[in-house]
Amino acid sequence: IMADNGDDDSQYRMKEGDYVVLKRGDIFKAAQIVAKKKVIFEKQWFFLDNAVGHLYNSTFEIHSGQLQLKKTSDTGGSADSKEAAGVDNRNIVDDGKSQKLTRDDIEMLKEKGLKGQEIIQQLIDNSSTFKDKTEYAQDKYIKKKKKKYENSVTLLKPSCRILAMMYHGREPGKICHLRYDTLAQMLTLANIHAGSKVVVFETCAGLVLGAVMERMGGFGSVVQMYPGGGPVRAGVDSFGFPAHFHHTLHEFPLCRVNALLNGTLEAAGKDPGNSRAVQRNSVWRPELLTLRARSQRSQRRGRRRDEQEKKQRLDERRKKLSAAAAVLEGRNADGLVIASRFHPCPVLMGLLPLLAPSRPFVVYSQYKEPLVECYSKLKEQGGTVNLQLTNTWLRHYQVLPNRTHPVLLMSGGGGYLLSGTTVASGPSKPGQSKPCFSNCRTCDSAV
Amino acid sequence: MSFAEYSESIAEGDVAIIYLSHDSMMPVKVQRGAQTQTRYGVIRHSQDLIGHKYGSKVSCSKGWVHVLHPTPELWTVSLPHRTQILYTTDISMITMMLELKPGSIVCESGTGSGSLSHAIIRSIAPTGHLHTVEFHQQRALKVQEEFMEHRVGNMVTVRNQDVCKDGFGVSGVADAAFLDIPSPWDAVGHAKSALKKQGGRVCSFSPCIEQVQRTCAAFTDHGFSELCTIEILLQVHDVRTVSLPVPDFGPNSDLNRDQNRDQNQTQNQNQSSPGAVTIKTTTVPREIPGHTGFLTFATKPRT
Numbered sequence: 001i002m003a004d005n006g007d008d009d010s011q012y013r014m015k016e017g018d019y020v021v022l023k024r025g026d027i028f029k030a031a032q033i034v035a036k037k038k039v040i041f042e043k044q045w046f047f048l049d050n051a052v053g054h055l056y057n058s059t060f061e062i063h064s065g066q067l068q069l070k071k072t073s074d075t076g077g078s079a080d081s082k083e084a085a086g087v088d089n090r091n092i093v094d095d096g097k098s099q100k101l102t103r104d105d106i107e108m109l110k111e112k113g114l115k116g117q118e119i120i121q122q123l124i125d126n127s128s129t130f131k132d133k134t135e136y137a138q139d140k141y142i143k144k145k146k147k148k149y150e151n152s153v154t155l156l157k158p159s160c161r162i163l164a165m166m167y168h169g170r171e172p173g174k175i176c177h178l179r180y181d182t183l184a185q186m187l188t189l190a191n192i193h194a195g196s197k198v199v200v201f202e203t204c205a206g207l208v209l210g211a212v213m214e215r216m217g218g219f220g221s222v223v224q225m226y227p228g229g230g231p232v233r234a235g236v237d238s239f240g241f242p243a244h245f246h247h248t249l250h251e252f253p254l255c256r257v258n259a260l261l262n263g264t265l266e267a268a269g270k271d272p273g274n275s276r277a278v279q280r281n282s283v284w285r286p287e288l289l290t291l292r293a294r295s296q297r298s299q300r301r302g303r304r305r306d307e308q309e310k311k312q313r314l315d316e317r318r319k320k321l322s323a324a325a326a327v328l329e330g331r332n333a334d335g336l337v338i339a340s341r342f343h344p345c346p347v348l349m350g351l352l353p354l355l356a357p358s359r360p361f362v363v364y365s366q367y368k369e370p371l372v373e374c375y376s377k378l379k380e381q382g383g384t385v386n387l388q389l390t391n392t393w394l395r396h397y398q399v400l401p402n403r404t405h406p407v408l409l410m411s412g413g414g415g416y417l418l419s420g421t422t423v424a425s426g427p428s429k430p431g432q433s434k435p436c437f438s439n440c441r442t443c444d445s446a447v
Numbered sequence: 448m449s450f451a452e453y454s455e456s457i458a459e460g461d462v463a464i465i466y467l468s469h470d471s472m473m474p475v476k477v478q479r480g481a482q483t484q485t486r487y488g489v490i491r492h493s494q495d496l497i498g499h500k501y502g503s504k505v506s507c508s509k510g511w512v513h514v515l516h517p518t519p520e521l522w523t524v525s526l527p528h529r530t531q532i533l534y535t536t537d538i539s540m541i542t543m544m545l546e547l548k549p550g551s552i553v554c555e556s557g558t559g560s561g562s563l564s565h566a567i568i569r570s571i572a573p574t575g576h577l578h579t580v581e582f583h584q585q586r587a588l589k590v591q592e593e594f595m596e597h598r599v600g601n602m603v604t605v606r607n608q609d610v611c612k613d614g615f616g617v618s619g620v621a622d623a624a625f626l627d628i629p630s631p632w633d634a635v636g637h638a639k640s641a642l643k644k645q646g647g648r649v650c651s652f653s654p655c656i657e658q659v660q661r662t663c664a665a666f667t668d669h670g671f672s673e674l675c676t677i678e679i680l681l682q683v684h685d686v687r688t689v690s691l692p693v694p695d696f697g698p699n700s701d702l703n704r705d706q707n708r709d710q711n712q713t714q715n716q717n718q719s720s721p722g723a724v725t726i727k728t729t730t731v732p733r734e735i736p737g738h739t740g741f742l743t744f745a746t747k748p749r750t
Contacts, residue, residue, distance in 0.1 A: 012645040012749075055749050057646055159546045181679055184543035188535060191518045193569050194549040195452055215570065217549025334453050356455070357502025358516045368684065372729060375686045385466055385513055389684040389729065392536060397676040397741065399663045404656060416684075421466075423513045424502040 019240035028166035179414025194219035196334035206235030357424035449598035451572035632665035684729035
């Protein structure tokens with residue numbers, strides 16, 4: 001007998017501030033539990049306050065904008081379908097008049113506070129054709145109505161699986177149409193695991209970065225390369241990682257990669273605004289207390305505060321840059337993951353030098369042709385083996401007694417992957433130069 | 448070297464992957480004084496492997512090879528088969544859908560040749576654990592040996608028993624359970640009891656749709672939710688340079704000016720020889736690779 005240890009449970013219970021994913025059927029939406037903050041989901045507004053303290057994956061009913069834990073007994077299926085049923089539809093005429101309740105009638109039922117289950121029973125009772133439908137058709141009818149009149153929402157713990165499906169269903173454009181099975185392949189092909197050093201370049205709202213971080217579990221380090229002003233990471237928050245995960249995350253601007261590889265990246269450059277601020281400090285004299293001087297003084301204080309803040313920001317930026325540079329300059333990263341709207345070729349060729357030999361890289365592209373270019377360039381240049389250009393087909397099945405069949409096929413729309421492994425160039429043993437045969441060829445041009 | 452952690456150089460006792468070509472790789476146990484025959488010649492472990500960096504090129508009498516650091520993916524395509532195995536495409540989906548990550552506790556049966564097992568261990572390292580059950584005694588011993596050689600033995604427990612009768616050997620501890628056996632419906636109850644009471648994920652892999660139907664019924668009977676059956680297939684694209692001949696429409700004349708312009712354009716673009724144009728494209732194999740099996744996922748709600 002195991003005592004129900006409340007402490008054991010705490011990591012499985014929702015707290016204020018937690019990130020969750022709202023789910024109803026196949027619709028998902030990321031949200032954060034913030035006291036007294038309304039969320040909108042499937043045309044309903046409600047507060048998440050009442051979820052605090054309950055276990056993740058709990059299902060709630062929505063009543064007057066508040067959550068109420070759904071009793072498990074309420075989730076009754078169509079087990080009580082000992083009702084009359086027909087054999088086939090030869091006599092069923094679809095004239096749109098079989099349902100006796102009008103839209104207004106149904107609204108009134110909703111306003112009376114009837115639960116979804118009860119509304120559905122009303123619809124069944126007021127349908128002239130329900131008893132003539134086959135059992136399977138009745139089942140389908142009930143499922144359809146449940147979907148429409150369901151008033152419940154499940155709160156899930158975020159994970160790569162759930163977020164990847166959510167983004168693909170809701171906002172595929174934000175993630176370059178990366179389908180979740182393709183993302184699954186990327187994480188495995190790049191051998192993402194705890195303790196490694198991974199370089200990521202993505203413009204998928206942070207989904208790919210978050211997925212990599214989840215598979216690293218807070219061990220090792222991740223360097224996010226970014227193209228413009230700063231790294232975009234909104235999607236990473238939705239994963240709800242513990243704070244210490246962020247200590248392993250670095251960022252580095254693409255525009256400084258060449259400098260890093262050339263050894264011309266200054267570790268701690270002088271801030272041009274620095275000396276001016278110091279000067280102004282020594283010039284200010286406390287004796288000047290006229291009104292004008294006071295207002296000037298507070299203006300100067302304001303400017304100085306702004307400059308101090310600016311200086312602080314620049315210092316932080318420089319520290320981050322140095323930290324990331326320190327991680328990268330050994331050129332011994334263990335994995336490279338690229339998934340962006342940029343042409344993959346220059347990105348890949350530019351970042352490959354950061355990888356140690358015998359390490360995997362994976363490049364995602366929504367389109368095949370740019371990856372064909374990458375493949376050709378890599379073959380020309382050498383230094384990689386086991387190149388593969390692939391895409392996956394994903395088929396969903398409905399599995400029900402006597403009603404099992406495929407439902408959906410997703411093929412080319414999920415994007416393409418180019419994967420490979422780096423190999424060493426130059427001497428393989430320190431202090432030893434390799435013998436050169438007369439028919440010496442560059443790496444891997446035969447493959 | 449370990450299958451769950453990278454190292455820089457090849458050491459004695461390592462298992463390294465010799466890469467000959469895209470469809471030819473072999474694992475090698477590195478031993479002082481040993482030799483390995485390949486179609487390009489002999490590899491002498493002491494001179495060519497030990498102390499060299501992973502990723503190095505090794506020249507042999509008739510050509511060269513590369514030595515790669517082992518990964519579960521390379522192992523999957525080079526391991527000695529004792530049973531039919533799972534390949535990376537299915538393994539990737541299983542890993543993501545079961546939400547495996549460092550620290551996860553996972554139950555698996557049957558272990559088979561250990562293809563999936565190695566991938567699971569890599570994903571749950573260093574703090575997770577795999578409980579894997581194999582009813583064939585020799586296979587159980589062999590795979591245990593390999594886990595030790597691959598330096599991941601501390602993260603896995605192999606049990607030689609029948610999962611349908613005796614379960615996974617643990618109870619209420621797993622975050623995820625995986626079944627790849629002929630009658631998974633007989634093990635659903637055991638999977639349920641192995642999973643944590645706060646809930647967990649389960650997956651069953653079956654080649655036949657009848658097995659899938661029975662398994663889904665068993666999942667439903669045992670109160671599992673969020674059932675999802677899928678199939679994932681890999682499409683490989685081979686990059687090829689192809690030469691297409693350009694037809695001859697006869698000599699120039701004013702009437703055919705536009706036609707000539709088009710012809711000349713195509714010819715000038717990528718001409719390698721007169722009357723032909725080269726293009727870079729991809730081709731797919733005539734048949735896309737066969738069905739491996741159906742993957743059914745489900746969630747065990749809190750009990």
